[in-house]
Amino acid sequence: MKLQQLSLFLENRPGQLRAPCEALGRAGVDILTMSLADTAQFGILRLIVKDWPRAKAVLEAAGMVVNVTEVLPIEVDDRPGGLAAALAAIEEAGLGVEYMYAFAARSTSGKAAIIFRFEDPDRALAAVRARGLRILDGDELVAMRS
């Protein structure tokens, strides 16, 4: 299923990354994973959290600009070539990947999760499933981490 990801605008100066993390920490919000995209002048911090509406409210109350984006957590085999196989399926489906980043891997199950942002999340959801890739849901992601 589609997952809500929070994106934050960060200026490129000291303390900009710490501030949102501290705000979430104080509010007891657990960050499941994150990715930082940066240019010389500004960055975009992308966060997957357990309780996104509350996290959004906490960040906005701290004066930050937050944007909610739909992403797909796709399960891949945790072995050499596992990600390449998933990407081949995505390519066959003709889907445009905006960006992606690793979520977590679990050695016991031999599976890993990758967060994908597609140009059209709804079309991607159907197309990826049709090619036999598994989309994880929020509970599975949380379980993967524990």
Next chain:
Amino acid sequence: MPLEIDHAIFDPAETLSRDELHALQSRRLREQVAKAEAAPLYRAAFAAHRLDRRGVRGLEDLAALPFTTKEDLRRYYPLGLLAVGRDRIARVHGSSGTTGKPAFVAYTRQDLETWSGLCARFLVAGGLRREHLVQVAFGYGLFTGGFGLHAGIERVGAGIVPAAGGNTPRQVMLLEDLRADALVCTPSYALHIAEVLAEQGRGPAALALRYGYFGGEPWTEEMRGEIERRLNLTAFNNYGLSEVIGPGVAGECRERDGMHIAEDHFVVECLDPETLAPVPDGRSGELVFTSLTKEACPVIRYRTRDIASLDRRPCPCGRTGARLSRVIGRSDDMLIIRGVNVFPSQVEEALLRVEGTTPHYLVEVSRPGSLDEVVVKVEIRPQEFSDEMRQMIALRDRIDHEIHSITGVRMGVELVAPGTLERSTGKAVRVLDHRKART
């Protein structure tokens, strides 16, 4: 919003024929020069120029009179312009004093009467009537904005909510609860009020505003559109500076095509700031004012440093006073970037052409090596923040392109988070020139 045609005129002097006006100006100039000579600054200046004021016959001799600069006022601090006994001072105001001590200017009872009448002129020209209620969000203090407009509104006979500057949520509450018809403040503060209203999740429908009288700092047509849209009012520009009298030197009529100068009280010149030669109507130059009727502090050929142009063609409203364009910059604020003259207002104009930015910006100039470097910090709007890097970069590139096409100078554009640049209730700080700090 469409304007009903209503050209009510507060003072018949606003419609004198140009010939009548010139005759009046000549007569008043002779009297004013005689009065000015009583001031320490002019006694010294006339002596230094070997000027016999009895030789001043009228407007034709204006060019022989010496200029007055802000530095002159500083040299004769605090009241070198004072041409009457201290016992006749009814009030003292001062400029904001962003550079050093304020420049003070005194008023007699008669001066205050003149001044309130001048403010009433542009208030009525915009549509204000005695049945209206006006919220004044200018600071009440040495700054001429608050008390000046306050007295002008009283002359019109309208009601006043003297909210004064600051505490924007309270300004919104007062506007909403007391249903003011008009708002008086700086244009940047009007935008800030609109922002706070929007942050509360509400729009202009919550307010009853119809007119906005904005002045005290340069602004742009784009900013007018933005204020009008976000507060649902008709916005009027007005012009003045404390050294000349304060607000009321010029103000827009409902044509909103230039601000009518009160030429029966001031002679205006528009000069090339380098050569001091007059520039033709329609061309930008430095505004120079000579007061004609002041008692406490007459000013002769005061160099305002404001850059604007004049239009003496007839106006459909019937007023005959020359029309002053928007002030496009100050010769002080004029930045020379790698040899090109740039005004902060041009950067503002560029930003307002780009969707997704607020008109809040800061131009930082430095010279790390031998070349000037400029960085423009621009606040993005929360709703325009995109998760996708290439959209954010495209936004920055669009701003970069507009600034370059308007100013002719490449500046670095830095996007910053909304609300991070300092807001001001008085004159907004738009430029930090680190080059000056070193000299």
